[in-house]
Amino acid sequence: MRLNDIRTAEAKLLVKTYDRTPISFVSGEGVHLLDENGVAYLDLLSGIGVSALGYGHPAIQAAIDEQSRKLMHTSNLFYHPGQAELALRLTEMTGLDRVFFCNSGTEAWEAALKLARAYATLRREEGHRLGTKILALEHSFHGRTMGSVSTTHKLAYRGPFEPLLAGIEFVRFDDIADLEAKFSNEVCAVCLEPVQGEGGIRPVSKEFFAAARRLTQQTGALLLADEIQSGLGRTGEWCAYQHYGILPDVTTLAKPLGGGIPIGAMLCTEEAARALSPGMHGTTFGGGPLACAVAIAVIDTMRRDNLLDHIRKTGKYFLEQLQSLAAHHSAIVEVRGKGLMLGMELSDAALAKHVVAQMMERHMIINRTSETVLRFLPPFIIEHQHVDQAVHALDEILSSAAAANLSAAVQGAQA
Numbered sequence: 001m002r003l004n005d006i007r008t009a010e011a012k013l014l015v016k017t018y019d020r021t022p023i024s025f026v027s028g029e030g031v032h033l034l035d036e037n038g039v040a041y042l043d044l045l046s047g048i049g050v051s052a053l054g055y056g057h058p059a060i061q062a063a064i065d066e067q068s069r070k071l072m073h074t075s076n077l078f079y080h081p082g083q084a085e086l087a088l089r090l091t092e093m094t095g096l097d098r099v100f101f102c103n104s105g106t107e108a109w110e111a112a113l114k115l116a117r118a119y120a121t122l123r124r125e126e127g128h129r130l131g132t133k134i135l136a137l138e139h140s141f142h143g144r145t146m147g148s149v150s151t152t153h154k155l156a157y158r159g160p161f162e163p164l165l166a167g168i169e170f171v172r173f174d175d176i177a178d179l180e181a182k183f184s185n186e187v188c189a190v191c192l193e194p195v196q197g198e199g200g201i202r203p204v205s206k207e208f209f210a211a212a213r214r215l216t217q218q219t220g221a222l223l224l225a226d227e228i229q230s231g232l233g234r235t236g237e238w239c240a241y242q243h244y245g246i247l248p249d250v251t252t253l254a255k256p257l258g259g260g261i262p263i264g265a266m267l268c269t270e271e272a273a274r275a276l277s278p279g280m281h282g283t284t285f286g287g288g289p290l291a292c293a294v295a296i297a298v299i300d301t302m303r304r305d306n307l308l309d310h311i312r313k314t315g316k317y318f319l320e321q322l323q324s325l326a327a328h329h330s331a332i333v334e335v336r337g338k339g340l341m342l343g344m345e346l347s348d349a350a351l352a353k354h355v356v357a358q359m360m361e362r363h364m365i366i367n368r369t370s371e372t373v374l375r376f377l378p379p380f381i382i383e384h385q386h387v388d389q390a391v392h393a394l395d396e397i398l399s400s401a402a403a404a405n406l407s408a409a410v411q412g413a414q415a
Ligand SMILES: *Cc1c(COP(=O)(O)O)cnc(C)c1O
Pocket: 104, 105, 106, 107, 109, 141, 142, 143, 144, 193, 197, 198, 226, 227, 228, 229, 230, 254, 255
């Protein structure tokens, strides 16, 4: 099917959950996607932080090929080698003790929320005072299922689905006084993304993260760090919390973990894991042989190719190039982020939308989040030349937008 036929059919057949860009991609290679006409697009978004090793990576192809011939599904009624082998890697990388596997980001976050409530129940049974309230941050994004969306701040995502999970309260981003005021024995979990993704590529401050760790430690509440977007090397460490030297009780991984195959993971401490026993939580597909084999291939490739180091170096270069753009474009408010998780905040939403569209015209994929922020989540294998290509285009687009604005202003003044 060609794009126009797809669009007509989808408009009739699909639930209207997406507002898609009218391009149909049919294949990919390295950091490029190819549309139905064979036009190559430089991908600086990797399918929202998923295609970490780019497209057509031989290690992923080999893992899928080999595992699909052997076995793709067993259910969690039986053993297969994949979960233990992957869990060994993930616990080493994150510093946490135990893993629950699932199929997506929001499912990993659901598991984290359920663990927090179950742990509070256990603590109460053991005679401690711990309530059921959950604190999340303003501008947070934790997913779309009922529990996850209850901890997601944006009203447009939550409002129509009310009533949601009870007992959720939002704390002002990076506001320690607000956190302290809302925290008490009634709180069983404090939720945060060490670097907010959908919220506009905003790293939490060291002080705020430390305050969240200190308060939760005082009462035995759990600190939940959502690393679904920021984790698995995206920021130059396996987890963004490692930049802060803070270990949460629970973390969640998903987006890049399967290199394009759906898989999520919730990791926690030995102490928190006491709260879950057989039958309390589960999934049919989670941690299946195919997804585990691919995730193992992604991690082993990242280690073998020293990609964390590459992410740090390329990310630093990318950030510096964006900062130098900011120095001569007044429309750039701020450049933020770590590693290959970068955001460039512009002065207005219409301009940000224009820049994304113009980049697309030049066959480069970025996106806009939080209205005014251009988001860059390129594949980890991106090279300096790709950064240069993107930065050069951004420079031109911003210059001509500024010139157009100026001439419109002059015309306005003359009229
Ligand atoms: C994308 C994302 C999620 C949700 O993941 P899905 O796989 O879309 O369910 C949750 N938290 C964060 C921080 C995310 O970026």
